[in-house]
Amino acid sequence: MAAPLLIRREDETSVVSKTVSKSRAGKFRDGWVDGFLWFIRIAAILVVGFGIFRSVVMTLNGEGTSIDAWENLIVSGVAQGAMYGMLALGYSMVYGVLGFINFAHGEVFMGGAMVSFFVAQALFDNGVWESNFALSLFIILIVAVLTSTLIAVIVERVAYRPLRDAPRIIPLITSIGISFFLQYTFAGLFGEGVKTYPTPPDYLRNKVNVLGFLPIEGTKILVMVVALISMIGLYFYVQKTRAGRAMRAVAEDKEIAALMGINVDRTIVSTFAVGGAMAGVAGILWALLFRSISFITGFLPGIKAFTAAVLGGIGNLAGAMVGGIVLGLFENVGTIVVLGGLGIPGAGTLKDVISFSALVLVLVFRPRGLFGERLSHEDRP
Amino acid sequence: MTDTVSTTPVLEFRNVNTHYGPVQILNGVNITIAEGEMVCLLGGNASGKTTTLKTILGMVTPTSGEVLLDGEVISGMSTTHIVERGVSMVPENRRLFARMTVLENLEIGAYLRSDDLTEDLERIFELFPRVKERLAQKAGTLSGGEQQMVAVGRAMMSRPKVLLMDEPSMGLAPVLVAQNFDIIERINKAGTTVFMVEQNANMALSIADRGYVLQTGEIVLADTAENLLANPQMRAAYLGHTE
Ligand SMILES: Nc1ncnc2c1ncn2[C@@H]1O[C@H](COP(=O)(O)OP(=O)(O)O)[C@@H](O)[C@H]1O
Ligand SMILES: [Mg+2]
Numbered sequence: 001m002a003a004p005l006l007i008r009r010e011d012e013t014s015v016v017s018k019t020v021s022k023s024r025a026g027k028f029r030d031g032w033v034d035g036f037l038w039f040i041r042i043a044a045i046l047v048v049g050f051g052i053f054r055s056v057v058m059t060l061n062g063e064g065t066s067i068d069a070w071e072n073l074i075v076s077g078v079a080q081g082a083m084y085g086m087l088a089l090g091y092s093m094v095y096g097v098l099g100f101i102n103f104a105h106g107e108v109f110m111g112g113a114m115v116s117f118f119v120a121q122a123l124f125d126n127g128v129w130e131s132n133f134a135l136s137l138f139i140i141l142i143v144a145v146l147t148s149t150l151i152a153v154i155v156e157r158v159a160y161r162p163l164r165d166a167p168r169i170i171p172l173i174t175s176i177g178i179s180f181f182l183q184y185t186f187a188g189l190f191g192e193g194v195k196t197y198p199t200p201p202d203y204l205r206n207k208v209n210v211l212g213f214l215p216i217e218g219t220k221i222l223v224m225v226v227a228l229i230s231m232i233g234l235y236f237y238v239q240k241t242r243a244g245r246a247m248r249a250v251a252e253d254k255e256i257a258a259l260m261g262i263n264v265d266r267t268i269v270s271t272f273a274v275g276g277a278m279a280g281v282a283g284i285l286w287a288l289l290f291r292s293i294s295f296i297t298g299f300l301p302g303i304k305a306f307t308a309a310v311l312g313g314i315g316n317l318a319g320a321m322v323g324g325i326v327l328g329l330f331e332n333v334g335t336i337v338v339l340g341g342l343g344i345p346g347a348g349t350l351k352d353v354i355s356f357s358a359l360v361l362v363l364v365f366r367p368r369g370l371f372g373e374r375l376s377h378e379d380r381p
Numbered sequence: 382m383t384d385t386v387s388t389t390p391v392l393e394f395r396n397v398n399t400h401y402g403p404v405q406i407l408n409g410v411n412i413t414i415a416e417g418e419m420v421c422l423l424g425g426n427a428s429g430k431t432t433t434l435k436t437i438l439g440m441v442t443p444t445s446g447e448v449l450l451d452g453e454v455i456s457g458m459s460t461t462h463i464v465e466r467g468v469s470m471v472p473e474n475r476r477l478f479a480r481m482t483v484l485e486n487l488e489i490g491a492y493l494r495s496d497d498l499t500e501d502l503e504r505i506f507e508l509f510p511r512v513k514e515r516l517a518q519k520a521g522t523l524s525g526g527e528q529q530m531v532a533v534g535r536a537m538m539s540r541p542k543v544l545l546m547d548e549p550s551m552g553l554a555p556v557l558v559a560q561n562f563d564i565i566e567r568i569n570k571a572g573t574t575v576f577m578v579e580q581n582a583n584m585a586l587s588i589a590d591r592g593y594v595l596q597t598g599e600i601v602l603a604d605t606a607e608n609l610l611a612n613p614q615m616r617a618a619y620l621g622h623t624e
Contacts, residue, residue, distance in 0.1 A: 242492070245481075249489055252478045259438065259472065261464040261493040261539070 037364055044361050048338055055341030065336055071214070073333045079220040080289060081328020082227035086282035087305030088312065088320035089234065090152075090275030096251040096315040097271045100168040103175040104155055106302015107182035108276050112148030113283030113293050114186055116140040117195050120287070124198040133201045140287070141226075145280035151182070152276025153269055161265070179298075187295040197291040223285045230281050231321055237274065238317060247271055251315075300352070304331075307359040313369030323370060330358040389452045391416040391574050392437065392543055397446035397456075399429075399436055406432045408598040410446070414543075419566070419575040421585040421606075423619055424595035430578040431473055433595065434545045437576075438470060439463045450543070465493055467542035471549060475532040479521025483512060483531055486520050490538030498538070505534040508564055526557040533564060537573075544568065546577040550584060562588050582619040586610050594619070 058064030065073075087109055094102040123129045123136045159178050163171045199205070204218035238244040249257040250267045258264050286301065287293065304327060312323025335354045344350070362369065394412040398405065406429045414420050424430050435441040437448055439460045448456040455463050469490070477486050487505065491498050506513040509530040515523060520531060529549065536544060549565065550558040558581070566588045569575045579585035586592055586606040594602035594615070602615065609615050 245485065245489055246492070248481065249478055252480060253476060255440065256472060256476045256478070258440065258460045259464065259470055260489050260535075261461045262489075263459075263461055 040364050044364070047342070048361075051338035051341035053341065054343075055337045058341070064340060069336075070333075073336055074329065075214075075216050075220055077329035077332035078325055079223045079285075079328070080332065081308075081325035082224055082321075083282050083285040083289060083324070084301065084305045084308045084327050085321035085324025086227055086230060086278050086285060087301060088308040088324045089278045089317060091306050091309040092312070092314055092317055092320040093247075093271050093275045095309070096317075097247065097268055098160070098164075098168075098171070100172045101175065101306065101314075102160075102275075103172070103302070103306075104159075104178040104182060105152075105175075105275070105279060106298035106300075106305070107179050107186075108148045108152045108155070108298075109279040109283050109286070109302065109305075110293070110295065110298030111151045111182060111186060111283075112144035112276075112280035113287055113297065114190060114195070114295070115147040116144040116284060116287065117197055117293055118190075119143045120197050121195075129198050130201065133204070137222075137284075141281065141284050144283045145277045148280030148283060149273050149276040152272040152279070155182075156269060156272040161268075179302075183295050183298070190295070192295060194292050194294040197287045197293070199291070200288065219288045223288055226281060226285060230278060234274070234278065234317065243267070243270055247274075304355055307355060310359060310369055311362050313371035316369070316371045319369060319371035326370070327355055327358060331355045334358065390414055390449070391418075391451060392576065393449040393452075394433075394436075395447045395449065397436060397443045397448060399432055399441050400444050401432075401441075406598050407436065407443070410595075410598070410600055412593055412600070412603075414574060414576055416542075416574055417569075417572060418591065419569045419577070419589045421577045421579050421582075421589040421592045422595055423579060423582045423585065423592055423609075425580070425619075428595045429598040430595055431547055432598075434470060434547055434576075434578060437463070437468060437543075437545060461493070464539060467540070468545065469536040469539045469541035469543075470545040471529075471532045471536045471547065473547040473551065475525075475528045477520040477523075477528055477531055477535070479519065481520055482517055483520055483523070484516040486531055486535050487512075487538055490535035493539060501538055501540065505537060508567065509534060525552055526554070526560075529553060529557070529561055530564075533561075533568075537568065541573060543574045543576060546575065548578055548580060550579065550581045558584060582615075583610075 055064055059067065059070065087105070090105045090108070091101060094100070094105070120129065120136065120140050123139065129136045155178055159174050160171050163174060200219055204222065207215040207217050208221060210216050210221065236244075238247060246257065246262045246267045247270065249260060249262055250264055250271075254264050257267070282301075282305075286297070305324065308323035308327045309320045310323070311326055312319025312321070314320075331351050331354055335351050339350055339354070390413045392412070392414040394410050397407055397410045399407040410433065412420075412422075412433075422430055422433060432441055436443055436456070437450075439455065439458050439462070443456050446456075447454050450463070450466055450468065453466075455466065478489065481489070487502060488498065491501065511527060512530050512534055515527060515531075520528065523531065533546075533549075546565065549561055553561060562584055565575060565577065569588075577585060577589065582592075586609055589606045591603070591605050592609045593600050594609070602609065602612070604612065
């Protein structure tokens with residue numbers, strides 16, 4: 001249970017922890033840690049259970065959260081979670097193929113959304129945004145996807161490829177550096193101010209009765225549909241195409257993949273490209289949901305998407321999507337239900353506390369994430 | 382060996398030296414393999430056998446000397462190009478893609494081909510009827526013997542001219558080893574040149590045409606399989622130990 005959480009088993013760290021646990025002092029420490037983890041588990045079950053119980057009782061009594069509000073929270077949770085999921089895919093894919101966390105991925109997402117903003121602004125100024133929103137959306141989607149893909153591919157080429165044979169802590173730290181580099185490059189190029197996307201047309205802001213009984217805001221339907229289509233596309237790409245098969249082969253065993261005639265470098269580039277494209281889509285989903293964007297926008301969603309990827313079991317693509325949605329629900333519903341049920345005031349402002357507590361809790365219960373299965377069993381230097 | 386064309390060896394090492402960093406692994410290795418031959422490379426642990434195969438595939442580049450395929454220098458080319466030219470390998474410990482299905486493993490063996498695979502698959506099912514029953518199973522869940530079958534099948538899917546095998550008997554029960562060597566013999570009889578690395582010298586020499594013995598990166602013996610089996614030096618150093 002004291003296995004390293006975010007790092008794969010054959011990692012240097014785990015080797016260290018294994019040797020440590022062999023010594024007597026290590027055994028003592030492991031026992032202590034295990035006991036502490038059990039304490040956290042039981043406490044977590046009690047607190048969360050009580051919170052949920054109270055808020056369900058309150059709703060049934062017609063006090064606390066109304067049924068309508070519940071519906072709203074769930075829908076927002078799923079929509080936001082779908083966006084996290086799209087972003088989480090990139091973390092998971094790069095981890096699967098190269099075995100490190102690309103912390104610059106949030107900035108890849110921000111870059112796409114930022115460049116698209118200027119296109120959206122131009123479309124708005126020309127009246128196209130109003131007269132033909134579908135076309136405008138299509139254009140900004142393409143621009144975001146291209147921008148994010150380009151950034152991801154350049155970062156791989158310039159920053160990560162030279163470090164291919166270095167211990168994985170090195171590209172990981174590099175990715176943090178790249179993350180800041182990109183943030184301040186965008187701040188320098190486009191200013192530090194917050195930019196706001198033009199409002200979507202009325203018909204998207206109104207609620208539509210899905211299936212006749214579930215009223216959902218148009219933008220959120222759009223977000224979910226776009227995420228669903230992208231996810232299906234990605235699934236098809238990874239499972240059914242030649243390139244996707246090459247990607248899975250490279251993730252499992254680079255040397256043998258090369259032996260099959262697969263060009264490993266090119267496959268890694270396409271992994272970054274696909275992850276970047278998904279981040280570009282996520283950027284537009286962000287724009288639809290929140291509309292505002294600044295050079296710092298990539299940071300928190302990035303960390304949260306990373307959380308989602310870990311929640312789902314890093315390296316597992318379906319897990320990344322599910323992890324995203326679980327996190328979205330946690331953030332929106334969990335906040336109100338658990339904190340509200342416990343009677344904590346101002347629950348809404350504690351969103352981020354909830355999402356990261358969720359990460360800690362899931363890892364305490366299931367260190368490998370919800371679908372924890374390693375994508376790769378290859379030994380890395 | 383009647384016509385003049387076949388005098389060009391299909392695979393040749395010319396005075397090959399390789400290093401891992403500053404450490405020299407192969408030392409002036411010369412090997413010649415004619416088309417259709419089955420040749421084995423014998424040697425103890427860490428003598429450089431795997432490195433020899435990796436050098437053929439371009440996974441290790443010689444520091445000096447050349448590797449030739451059909452008379453053409455291939456050392457320095459990328460693995461992809463060398464595989465494209467008709468070399469494939471059954472790696473040490475098989476190393477299937479554990480999370481892919483058996484069928485996907487076979488199909489990925491034909492990654493560089495774009496033509497129809499039905500015939501090749503049929504041929505593999507004929508050699509290994511067991512494989513056909515397991516097509517939808519994840520390769521990681523197969524037994525060692527079954528994994529070996531899939532690994533050989535995967536290597537055959539690229540229709541190689543030269544098949545490299547790295548310790549095919551490693552980790553297999555004796556019955557399976559015998560079966561496995563039967564299959565290798567059949568593949569060779571059907572026209573594929575086989576270059577096999579083995580520690581099980583008796584077994585390897587019983588089916589091979591010729592053998593080389595590698596000792597700390599140097600070829601110390603090269604002869605026909607019969608002569609090697611009868612060689613007293615060989616008997617003392619390798620044949621006694623392997624039984
Ligand atoms: N990637 C590598 N880096 C450094 N040394 C290596 C590497 N691979 C193998 N070696 C060393 O090269 C020598 C020969 O290895 P190898 O060819 O695998 O031997 P064999 O297959 O005969 O057991 C060994 O001493 C081994 O430790
Ligand atoms: Mg070896």
